[in-house]
Every structure is written in C-alpha cells, then in structure tokens.
Amino acid sequence: xxxxxxxxxxxxxxxxxxxxxxxxxxxxxxxxxxxxxxxxxxxxxxxxxxxxxxxxxxxxxxxxxxxxxxxxxxxxxxxxxxxxxxxxxxxxxxxxxxxxxxxxxxxxxxxxxxxx
Amino acid sequence: xxxxxxxxxxxxxxxxxxxxxxxxxxxxxxxxxxxxxxxxxxxxxxxxxxxxxxxxxxxxxxxxxxxxxxxxxxxxxxxxxxxxxxxxxxxxxxxxxxxxxxxxxxxxxxxxx
Numbered sequence: 370x371x372x373x374x375x376x377x378x379x380x381x382x383x384x385x386x387x388x389x390x391x392x393x394x395x396x397x398x399x400x401x402x403x404x405x406x407x408x409x410x411x412x413x414x415x416x417x418x419x420x421x422x423x424x425x426x427x428x429x430x431x432x433x434x435x436x437x438x439x440x441x442x443x444x445x446x447x448x449x450x451x452x453x454x455x456x457x458x459x460x461x462x463x464x465x466x467x468x469x470x471x472x473x474x475x476x477x478x479x480x481x482x483x484x485x
Numbered sequence: 486x487x488x489x490x491x492x493x494x495x496x497x498x499x500x501x502x503x504x505x506x507x508x509x510x511x512x513x514x515x516x517x518x519x520x521x522x523x524x525x526x527x528x529x530x531x532x533x534x535x536x537x538x539x540x541x542x543x544x545x546x547x548x549x550x551x552x553x554x555x556x557x558x559x560x561x562x563x564x565x566x567x568x569x570x571x572x573x574x575x576x577x578x579x580x581x582x583x584x585x586x587x588x589x590x591x592x593x594x595x596x597x598x
Contacts, residue, residue, distance in 0.1 A: 371527070371529075371530075373527075375527075402586070410591075411573050411588030411589050412573075412586075412588045414585045414587065417584055425584075427585070457525055459527060459528065461528075461586075463584050472533070473530050474530070474584060475530060476520070476527045476528040476530070478527040481525070
C-alpha cells in the first residue's frame with residue numbers, strides 16, 4: 370500500500386465528453402504528478418503540481434488540465450474526449466527536492482478510462 | 486518520446502533462475518527508478534539509484550548504474566512465480582527542476598513454476 374488513492378477505478382465516456390479523475394496523495398508529500406499509460410506502453414508524463422502550481426508539463430494538449438488542493442489532493446480534467454484518450458491514468462505523489470529533482474514517486478492504483 | 490529503452494521486451498524463465506533486465510537513457514539524470522506493474526494495475530516502486538551510485542541492493546534485487554554508458558540493469562535473483570509482471574525503468578532528468586519521470590517501454594517477465 371502506497372497511501373495514494375485514486376477514484377474512480379473504471380470509467381466509460383463517449384467521445385466529446387469531459388471527465389474528472391481524482392487522486393489523494395500520500396501524507397507529507399508536496400508534489401503530485403499525473404501519467405497516461407496506453408495499453409502495452411510505459412507511462413507518459415502529463416504534468417506535475419507542486420504546492421498548487423503547475424510545475425512541468427509533458428507533450429499533452431491544453432484540454433488536459435489539473436488542480437492541486439491545499440490538502441494535496443489533486444484532479445485531472447480532460448475536455449473534449451477523444452478515442453485515443455482511452456488509457457490507464459496514474460497519479461504519483463512525492464517530495465520535490467529544493468535543489469531540483471525528485472525522490473521516490475508513489476503511485477496510486479490508477480483509473481482505467483475507456484472512451485467510446 | 487520515451488527516454489528509457491528496455492531490453493529485452495519480454496523474458497520467460499523458470500522459477501529459481503535469475504532475470505536480468507537492461508535500460509538505457511539519453512540524457513543526464515538525477516536518479517533512475519525501477520517499478521513493477523502487475524496486469525495493468527498501479528506501479529510499485531522497487532528501487533531508486535542516484536546518479537552518484539553504482540550499485541544498490543534490496544532483498545533479491547540488484548540494480549547497477551553506469552552513467553558513462555547511460556545504462557542501468559535490474560537483476561532479480563532466485564525468481565518466483567509471483568515475480569511475473571512488467572518492469573519499468575524511469576529516469577529523472579538531471580536538468581529538470583521537476584519530478585518528471587521518463588519511462589521505458591518495459592520488460593514483461595514471465596516466471597514459470
């Protein structure tokens with residue numbers, strides 16, 4: 370058990386809809402990262418939030434957005450869903466070093482999103 | 486694009502044998518992390534090795550890091566059927582001020598009882 374939880378576990382949406390995925394970080398961690406993992410691939414970095422501010426973004430369009438709350442829970446929002454958005458979405462919590470870089474990232478169990 | 490590349494893509498061994506997986510990356514790193522994933526579930530952290538370390542052990546796991554070759558290897562000794570999973574290496578950029586991890590494609594390990 371990593372102490373990182375995600376909800377929902379599974380979700381089915383249709384193309385064009387919007388979705389919100391939620392993550393609760395491990396206590397004491399100041400950073401939440403979100404990853405997308407397509408079937409048979411390694412996870413791809415979407416973005417990271419540090420103290421409620423976006424702190425780095427991968428190669429994902431603006432329709433992928435996020436929020437981090439004072440209690441270090443986080444949301445990933447995806448607008449105008451496309452078929453290719455079908456994937457496992459993982460969040461990870463960690464502590465960001467003040468000197469840069471990160472220590473171990475602890476992953477949640479993921480949300481499986483299917484877009485029809 | 487994926488920074489890490491893993492080799493082999495798939496590995497099938499008998500219980501009790503050792504399994505070795507290799508990972509290469511492209512740019513300087515703060516650290517490199519190895520994760521296990523069972524059947525499309527969440528990632529389980531196995532071990533983190535920092536750029537100034539060359540070898541690290543954790544139970545039946547041994548990780549080596551060669552920064553001159555930009556490569557790392559994960560050795561699982563005396564494998565068990567429960568080790569069957571996908572294994573990923575993930576690099577934390579040296580130039581990054583974030584916790585961004587760049588993952589390889591993974592190695593699928595099957596351990597036959």
